[in-house]
Amino acid sequence: METVFVLLGLLAVASCQMKLPPKDMRILLESNTQCQKLSGATQQEIMATIQGNFSDSPALKDHIFCLGEKLKLISSDGKFDRDFAKSKMMEVIPDEAKIDEILDKCLIHKDNARDSAYESIKCFSDNRDILMA
Numbered sequence: 381m382e383t384v385f386v387l388l389g390l391l392a393v394a395s396c397q398m399k400l401p402p403k404d405m406r407i408l409l410e411s412n413t414q415c416q417k418l419s420g421a422t423q424q425e426i427m428a429t430i431q432g433n434f435s436d437s438p439a440l441k442d443h444i445f446c447l448g449e450k451l452k453l454i455s456s457d458g459k460f461d462r463d464f465a466k467s468k469m470m471e472v473i474p475d476e477a478k479i480d481e482i483l484d485k486c487l488i489h490k491d492n493a494r495d496s497a498y499e500s501i502k503c504f505s506d507n508r509d510i511l512m513a
Contacts, residue, residue: 407451408451411446411447411450411451412426412447414446414450415442415443415446415447415450416443418442418443418446419439419440419442419443419446420439420442421437421439421440421442421443422439425437425439425440425443426440426443429444429501429505432505432506434498434501434502434505440498441494441495441497441498442494444494444497444498444501445493445494445497445498447497448497448501452464453465454493454496454497455493456493457493458489458490458492458493458494458496458497460487460489460496460500462483462487465483465487466479466480466483469483469511473511475511478510478511479511481510482504482507482510482511485503485507485510486500486503486504486507487500488500488503
């Protein structure tokens, strides 16, 4: 599930300290490395998001969007795959009501795909207590 959120989660829920299956951790780490090379986001910027501190840098927005695409959470045109995100989250958090609540609140659509991914991840981070309650 963190794989899902570290995009989109996808960085945001990482701080919830949930355990990832080894396969998902490998995918996440590989995608993060690839996206960091493509985006130019610094390790410091990326790690800060885990603590809920989001810089407004274009590189970080590109990084988050890249992760979303690689993890198949968002398409290149900014459309979220809500069903896929929900299914991955249900593997770790078997509370459908909580998952629906945060997805309803945080799958944010902006004028462009990068801003949509960025604002959504920021929202997940700001509202992670919903999932942990």
